[in-house]
Amino acid sequence: MMTPLRVLMAEDEWLAAEVIEEGLVDAGFEVLPAQDGEAAMELVSAGAGFDVLLTDLRMPRLDGRELIARLRASRPDLPVVVMTGYPPVGGTAGLHDGSAPLTLLTKPIELGTLIDALRSVAGQG
Incomplete structure (x- = not known):
């Protein structure tokens, strides 16, 4: 049995976060929920x-782009999945320098798609 993937999830819409967390836990992930980037950094x-x-x-306080930058400053190879209702101009290129896996999903996102994306960036796809 593979060790469950631990997902740090930063999502400020608590209802969406709850649904996603439940779905991921059911699928065998461990989830660390944070209500925004600042809370994620605190964890x-x-x-x-x-x-x-x-x-x-x-997100309020600290947005996803900045969160990715801060976390990758110490973990350059950190796999990231971005979920957004407003995909950035230029897609994933606008979000990072391309040195580590990053997948961009546009909301609304099917749970199966999200699960596949998480496993894929983490090298378990």
């Missing part, structure tokens, strides 16, 4: 271990 600072970042882009 990481507190020593939370995780394998993949799942983040929204538009």
Whole structure:
């Protein structure tokens, strides 16, 4: 049995976050929910271990783009899945330098698609 993937999830819409978290846990993931980028950084600072970042882009306090940049400053190879209702101009190229896996999903997202994307960027696809 594979070790469950630990997903750090930054999503400011709590209803969406709850649905996603439930679906991912049912699928065998461990989820560390954070209500925005700042909360996600706090979890990481507190020593939370995780394998993949799942983040929204538009969030209060600290947005997804900045969150990715900060986390990858210390973990350049961190796999990221971005879920957004407003895909950035230029797609994933606008979000990172392309050194590590990053998948961009546009909301609304099917749970199966999300699960596949998380496994894929983490190298379990």
